[in-house]
Amino acid sequence: MKYLKQSLEVGDVLKLGELTNVKIGSSTQGVSLEAISQGEESEYVVLKTSDLQRGEEVDVHPDVEVLGLSDGQGIAGQSLWYVIPKEVYQ
C-alpha cells in the first residue's frame, strides 16, 4: 500500500496500482492528487477535459480511470481528471 501525494500535469506518466481514497486538490500552485495505491503498479498517462458544462457528455477512451474533478479558473467550468494506461499509446 502506498500513500500518494503529488502534482498533476496533463501528459505526465505515473506509476499507479489500484487507487482508493482519491482526492483532487486545486490551489494557485496547480492541481494535486492524493490517494492510496495498492497492488501491482502500471504506467498511466494523466489527461483532463476542461471547462465542463452542466450535463455535458464527455467522450473518453474506454480504458480511462477517472480521478476526479478540479475547479476551473475564473468563470471556466470544472475539469475532469483521468488516467489511461500508457500501453494504449503503443
Added chain:
Amino acid sequence: MNISAKKIEKCTGEARDDRPDYVNDLTLKRKIGWQKGSPVVGDRVGLGDDLSQGYEHYRRRDELFQPDAGKFLSELFDCELINSVSDVSRELNSEVETVKKAANLHCIELSDGSDDSPEQERDNDRFIFPSGESWPTELLADPIESDVRVLSQLLATNGMSVEEVAQYLSDRLSRNVTASDVRQEAQKANIL
C-alpha cells in the same frame, strides 16, 4: 492585366456574381502559424471563408495528449513545411515543451535538426494576380494596394469585394492590408 472602363464604372466594392471561376476558387497559402493562412494539415481555406473553420480539426495543447491525437501530430511532423518542434509549436500555438512531451508519448521521432523553417518565402519580386499573371513589383506602386491598376484588376475585372481584396493582398504580400486601406485607395483612384 485586363482593365475595362465599363467594369470600373459598375464597381461597387461588393463581390460580383458573374466574376471568373478562378476567383471563386482562390485559397489562402499554407503558412506556419495558428490561423495564419491555410492550415499546414488539411484542406486549404478559401478566400473569404471563416479561417477558424479551416483549423477545426486541429488538436492543440492538452488535446495533444489524447490517444487519438497521435495520428494528427505525426501527420503534422511529416509535412514538408515543418522542419522543427518550434514550427509545430507555432502552427498549434502550443508550448514547445508541450509538443515535445506529446510527441514523446505518441512515439514520434523528433528530428535532430532544430532549424526553424525560414520565414515564409516571400516572392517580393513579382506580384501574382488571381488569374496567374504576374507583374514585377518594381513596375507597381508602393505600397501595392495603392496601385490603381492592381485595384482596377482585383475590384473591377475580377469582381472581388473590398474585404476579399484586403485578404488576398495580406495573404500574398505577407503583411496586414485592411479593407479600410483598400477602400480608401480605391476611392482616391475613383474606382469606388
